[in-house]
Amino acid sequence: MTGNENPSAPTAADGDTGGGGGLVFIAMAGVLIALVATVVVIGLIGLLRDENDGGGAGAGGAAESTTLGLSLSEFKIEGDLEAAPGDVSLLVTNNGSQQHNLVVVETGAETPMLNSGENATLALGNLNVGTYEVYCSVAGHKESGMDAELVITNSPAPTGEAAAGGSHDHNSPDFNADEMDAIMINSMLEFPAETEGKGNQILEPEVLADGTKLFKLEASIIDWEVAPGQIVEGWAYNGQIPGPQIIVDVGDKVQVELTNNTPMGTDIHWHGISTPNSQDGVSPFTQDPIKTGETFTYEFVADQARIGMYHAHLHSQISVPNGMFGAFRIGDRPYPRGETISGVTIPEDFEPDVELPMILNDAGTIGLTLNGKSFPGTEPLVLNEGDWVAADYYNEGLTAHPMHQHQFPQLVYAKDGIPLDYPYWADTVNVAPGERYSVIYQASAPGVWVWHCHILTHVERDTGMFGMVTALVVNEADG
Ligand SMILES: [Cu+2]
DSSP states (O other), X not given: OOSOOOTTOOOGGGOOSSHHHHHHHHHHXXXXXXXXXXXXXXXXHHHHHHHHHHHHHHTTTSSOEEEEEEEEETTEEXXXXXXXXXXXXXXXXXXXXXXXXXXXXXXXXXXXXXXXXXEEEEEEEEEOSEEEEEEOOXXXXXXXXXXXXXXXXXXXXXTTHHHHHTSOOTTSTTOOHHHHHHHHHHHHHTOSOOOSOOOOOXXXXXXXXXXXXXXXXXXXXXXXXXXXXXXXXXXXXXXXXXXXXXXXXXXXXXXXXXXXXXXXXXXOEEETOXXXXXXXXXXXXXXXXXXXXXXXXXXXXXXXXXXXXXXXXXXXXXXXXXXXXXXXXXXXXXXXXXXXXXXXXXXXXOOOSEEEEEEXXXXXXXXXXXXXXXXXXXXXXXXXXXXXXXXXXXXXXSSOEEEEESSSOEEEEEETTEEEEEEEEESEEEEOTTOEEEEEEEOOSOXXXXXXXXXXXXXXXXXXXXXXXXXXXXXXXXX
């Protein structure tokens, strides 16, 4: 039971019992943050302009000297990208939440890796008229949009205009709060939206004569619809992102036959799963790379209950952010049946009404996604009041994501599949790369309740809500 296939799920707009309030709250918080960020950016640009004016006078008007302000974020490069020929410097600021840098291809100049909020000045020396490519060299960021052209021209646009165009100075005559509200709200009302392709489909094994369960995987590059109309080059197992779920019982003999139809060598690491060293999937140490067109079969006994995942290890910085990952579970989840945690007793016969993997990603071609989809293409969870949800968070991305569930506290009962002696309740569960957290929670009130990463730039941008947001649509118990 997935609870995800109800095509007539109400839109977020139908929520009238508090879910709408939550969405409005996110929208307001986002607008506030955008305003603060804008004031900072505009202030910086003002400073740069003042410096430029002073510098020009000191140089006696001989050669032009320009400092351009550039802003890095997920996943774009914004700011002043035009200058007159002459001495050009870039003041590069990381306004995003992840690490970024800036490389200028033609000159070879490169900033150090910048943490969120840091900046660096890059002196490019004397530039002639022409076009210069700039990009962020963190794996996958260029493909996700952090690629731009610096244009040196004899008639450059006035400094500061490009950056101001993408931001919201509330003192500017261009500022239009109603328009900003409309853009954000309209983007939210598009949820839920249909997209092509669905990941996490349960993979049925072929059962061999000796009882071994054989699973077949094919790695290849596919067109993947991340959000409505947004098609990217995804790197997939069996044509889906995330790859299919593999679920086996404790004691099963398992074989996984992988055929590599990607353009690079690959392998599979069974993350959180106990295997002999020869099956750990780390070429060249434990096996040779599986070259393009080759097939390799992994074989091990699933000897312990685990909540693990599988992903490529060789070239993982390219293939995993682009989609080559999936959930792998051995045995039953270790629900804390009969335990009382902070005054709440979990029934002895506890069974969830809905189980789902929640695989987080934030880079590569697919970008900020939940189960391979970006809002409004993320799947809503359609529930009845009182239903229990069992969700396993898996972070296959490059940064941590605090996953917040509106209203319904989540009982964290296992970390990396290992049962906790002291489970705990939390409304926000921070999941770092490589980690898994297993939670259960009860949808105890009707309404539309959002469920999202609480790094706000992972869920909103100028053009509206996107990325790591989905919602529970909880119907009243009496229908
Ligand atoms: Cu996040």
